[in-house]
Amino acid sequence: MDVTCCSSTSRVVTMLPDKDGPSALGGGVQGDLEMAEHPSVSLFREYLRLKTVHPDPDYDAALRFLERMAQKLELPMKKVEMCHGRMLAIITWTGTNPALKSVLLNSHMDVVPVFQDNWKYDAFAAVKDAEGNIYGRGTQDMKSVTIQYIEAVHRLKAEGKRFPRTIHLMFVPDEEVGGHKGMEMFVKHPEFQALNIGFALDEGLANPREPFTVFYGERCPWWITVQCPGSPGHGSRFVENTAAEKLHKIINSFLDFREQEKTRLNTSQCLTLGDVTTVNMTMVKGGVAYNVIPAEMDVTFDIRIPPTVNLQEFEKQIQRWCKEAGEGITYEFAQKHTNQDMTSTEDSDPWWKAFSATFKTMNISLEKEIFPAATDSRFIRAVGLPAIGFSPMNQTPILLHDHNEYLSEQVFLRGIQVYQELLPALASVPALPGEV
Structure with missing residues (x-):
């Protein structure tokens, strides 16, 4: 029906x-x-x-x-x-x-x-x-x-x-x-x-080289919006505690962490994109007029977290960034996946054994990775x-x-x-x- x-x-x-x-x-x-x-x-x-x-x-x-x-x-x-x-x-x-x-x-x-x-x-x-x-x-x-x-x-x-x-x-x-x-x-x-x-x-995903890539797990996608309230006022004044100042600190915290993860990926021959946490700022909202300091500004991030990361500890880090940026800052998730299950790629696993043996027979090499997206x-x-x-x-x-x-x-x-x-x-x- x-x-x-x-x-x-x-x-x-x-x-x-x-x-x-x-x-x-x-x-x-x-x-x-x-x-x-x-x-x-x-x-x-x-x-x-x-x-x-x-x-x-x-x-x-x-x-x-x-x-x-x-x-x-x-x-x-x-x-x-x-x-x-x-x-x-x-x-x-x-x-x-x-x-x-x-x-x-x-x-x-x-x-x-x-x-x-x-x-x-x-x-x-x-x-x-x-x-x-x-x-x-x-x-x-x-x-x-x-x-x-x-x-x-x-x-x-x-x-x-x-x-x-x-x-x-x-x-x-x-x-x-x-x-x-x-x-x-x-x-x-x-x-x-x-x-x-x-x-x-x-x-x-495709592989630009000769091997085939296989993915046995995925990063958790978190889509988060951080709301930064602040003191409004006229655009001609040095108003204290503005939403933009808090927004600036939030953006710096997220993007500094992004740079750390990017450096980790680029300096290690053992890591792939799926092994690190990516952070990308995707939207910024706020303001009503050229000469009005807004009472709130929001920023949205797309975060992809590997299954090796402790999700509770990672969210506590986000909470610390919000607290350090000023009073009244809150956040909400549009998407927050927490499942970190991975499929076995051990030779003792009968499914993986059948899968991988097929490629050995065909003389094709495999590269195992965590899928970077979802x-x-x-x-x-x-x-x-x-x-x-x-x-x-x-x-x-x-x-x-x-x-x-x-x-x-x-x-x-x-x-x-x-x-x-x-x-x-x-x-x-x-x-x-x-x-x-």
């Missing part, structure tokens, strides 16, 4: 595959050049052209596309509406032993806005240049991974493969705006519990499930959210092959203690 966002129930729709549906090539092929390209690349470019961009993402178009993919795979697709206008989709490939914990392949449908004047091509035209680079919002974050999942499963099914564990392909909304009406709600839902998940894959993996880990962030993009600049985001078609195609090797390994992990 249809429900509001605050309801604990959702509308669930199950669609069975239609073998007489649209072509497996996915359509969207234009011109002689595209007719000659790999069908998986054509499908990728078609998906890129769907404008699932905030603030008004066309999720209906994405869901229609995914329905076709379910038909192509000859697998059922279930849609779950978490709240009005926010629906996720799950394509399920049932294993030979459904009682075993399943493998989740998660991806998000939405993409961030673009500043078109800064792009070489239309950000939603999926232009492929002479070098085979495909330009478009979402090429790296993360429509490539969505199609790689689908194409890897399609190839494995075409080979007649079956595996003990069920594989779920899940496509969620609103990851780029915090996941509050997507994964954050869904992990608390009975439909999520019914998936019987044992291990999850989600998005990662993904839906944090909600999966928060309910006690292991999750690895991984996007098979190496020898590729990191361009998520950037102008001229692109991905080489050869890197994209190789990523499908990687998942063709990885999925059988994960879906064939032997029964674990407590499993039937």
Whole structure:
């Protein structure tokens, strides 16, 4: 049934595959050049052209596309509406032993806005240049991974493969705006519990060098606004105890700490961005007129805190900065994540062993890191499930959210092959203690 966002129930729709549906090539092929390209690349470019961009993402178009993919795979697709206008989709490939914990392949449908004047091509035209680079919002974050999942499963099914564990392909909304009406709600839902998940894959980042990067944890995002009250007055006077003076001290405290962390990162060969705390001032508000000293000024910071940092001690430090800056200063959080769970990357862990052994077999090196930003993996880990962030993009600049985001078609195609090797390994992990 249809429900509001605050309801604990959702509308669930199950669609069975239609073998007489649209072509497996996915359509969207234009011109002689595209007719000659790999069908998986054509499908990728078609998906890129769907404008699932905030603030008004066309999720209906994405869901229609995914329905076709379910038909192509000859697998059922279930849609779950978490709240009005926010629906996720799950394509399920049932294993030979459904009682075993399943493998989740998660991806998000939405993409961030673009500043078109800064792009070489239309950000939603999926232009492929002479070098085979495909330009478009979402090429790296993360429509490539969505199609790689689908194409890897399609190839494995075409080979007649079956595996003990069920594989779920899940496509969620609103990851780029915090996941509050997507994964954050869904992990608390009975439909999520019914998936019987044992291990999850989600998005990662490109690596400009030869190795692939894998992420086993994330920094906690804190979005904080500090309110600095002060004495108002005429702009011609030396008024004491002004909001601006307090604001100045607050900004200095936060940015001095920022500089310390930046120095720590730049002087250590062992640290990555995910190992330090980043602080960035993002908004300043206050004032009503040129000649009026304001009674309050506010400043907002985006803070990302590694799982190795004691969050209680860090907040106490913020409280000290506020106290030192003057009387009456308060702060409030727009976002304050506190889950610091990390996924095991020990060789004794059966999921990590299956994951890492696949790359050893392919003679591909891995670099393990803490994810510097935030993904839906944090909600999966928060309910006690292991999750690895991984996007098979190496020898590729990191361009998520950037102008001229692109991905080489050869890197994209190789990523499908990687998942063709990885999925059988994960879906064939032997029964674990407590499993039937």
